[in-house]
Amino acid sequence: MDEVFKALADPTRRELLDRLRAENGQTLSELCSRLAMSRQAVTKHLAILVRANLVATVKQGREKLHYLNPVPIGEIYDRWIGKYERARVAALADLKRALEEKKE
């Protein structure tokens, strides 16, 4: 679990996860093309995300596709949010999202 938190502690890596959530299965080139960062830096960040299991990769021909892997985040959720609190936690998160959207 340490690796998951370390991986999530960096804004660039969270940005990469957001991009995969928006469009799953991107290649390294696709991910790089939309970031103002060197290919090497992106590769390094991706390696940390893969090691923490937050990103899964699949080879397709010569390409490597990257997928957001929510399984470790699910484990964190399961560990600290009780079965009966889930609906309330989700309701509060929805409320926050709705209120903050209106402000923008």
Next chain:
Amino acid sequence: MTKPSLVYVNTIAAPPEKVWQALTDPAFTQRYWYGTRLESDWKVGSPITFVKPQGEPDTGKVLVADRPHKLAFSWHIAWGEMAKEKDSRVTFTIEPDGSGSKLTLVHDDFDEGSKAAEALKNGWPSILAGLQKTLEGGI
């Protein structure tokens, strides 16, 4: 070639053989797959029956059975609107990872705009987390 739709990975503190068993033994699958028993002799070409606590069972066919490395099967969901969709394909790859295993799941070959793919976006992470808990916690 289209991209696989759903890809998940999980590391499990159990050797590949145990993970294989957890995927193919109905008494095991029942504990983490929403109570579903996956019944088959797991030979290539054999049918699979997904016996659920209620309702008509889903059906499938074994496509790859390379114990304990790779298991692939087709899946036809018998429930509601999803029953009209074509069979999708599930592939589990099990690799040794230290003293445990790394389990990769690729689920693809869905219909365009498949409801099953949407539903399984929530289903798979929960099934995989349950599988891990079952193996590691010895539930």
